[in-house]
Amino acid sequence: MPYFPFFIDISGRRCLIAGGGRIALHKINKLLPFSPEMHVVSPEICDDIAGIPGLCLQQREFRQSDLDGAFFVIAATDRQEVNADISRLCRERGILCNAVDSPADCSFFFPALAQRGDITAGVSTSGKSPLIAAQLRRQIEGLLTPQLAEICDILGELRQEIRGKFPLEKQRAQAMTAALEYCLQREKVPEYTELLEFINGLELKV
Known part of the structure; x- marks a missing residue:
């Protein structure tokens, strides 16, 4: 069954990462641009994780109380039975969980991300098949040029002007297109003023 791709603001949301090795590091690096509040719990924490500023590190075994207040959890220990147990506890408490290398224990998956500015494709x-996802990500990355990211920014600024100028949704869609x-x-x-002048000169059908 396919999973629905929610895009959600996780800035400042509490994330528990159980594990302190290479896989945990990979997940952390994926999350960093989105600014969650990350708590790492593991008996051993690699130097690369320890060197990332802003993480809350606790060098010990996982405890059930670590789940308190967590919005989502990544079970990335090197013991599958521990990851499965964390996943079970998360299900019981209604917490989203990603358990590495065990799709059956996941309530969400990490997508293969392609990002440029505020444009994010997952x-x-x-x-x-992570390989298929990675291949598609590389193809999408080729489409996400710096120019397209700039266009996204300027169109975002323009939306309010278009809402004020065109009362009908159909007209707004035509103007944005x-x-x-x-x-x-x-x-x-183009500069914002140039684009605004272009919009002001449009005559759209009702």
């Missing part, structure tokens, strides 16, 4: 195969095409047809991203 690819999942529901845990079946026209603005995007205007940007894509130019070698350089």
Whole structure:
């Protein structure tokens, strides 16, 4: 069964990471750009994790109380039975859990992420083939140019102006489409004032 791809703000949300090795480091590095509050619990914590500022590190075995207040959990220990136990506890408490290398113990998966500025694309195969997800991610990364990220920013600024100028949703959609095409047809991203002048000159059908 495919998993629904939620895009959610995890900034400041508490994340428990049980594990302090290479796999935990990989998950942490994926999460860092999204600024969750990360708590790492493991008897051994590698130097690379210890050197990341802003993490809360506790060098000991996992305890059930570590789940208190957690929004989501990553079970990344080197013992599958411990990961499965953490997953079970999370299910009982309604906490999202990703257990490494065990799709059956996961309530969510890490997508293969392609990111440029505020544009984020995630690819999942529901845990079946990370290689396919990675291949698709590389193809998407080729489409996410710096110019496209700039266009995304300027169109985001323009949305409020378009809402004020065009009362109908159909007109707003037409205006945003026209603005995007205007940007894509130019070698350089237009200035906001230039794009606003273009929008003000539009005559759209009702």
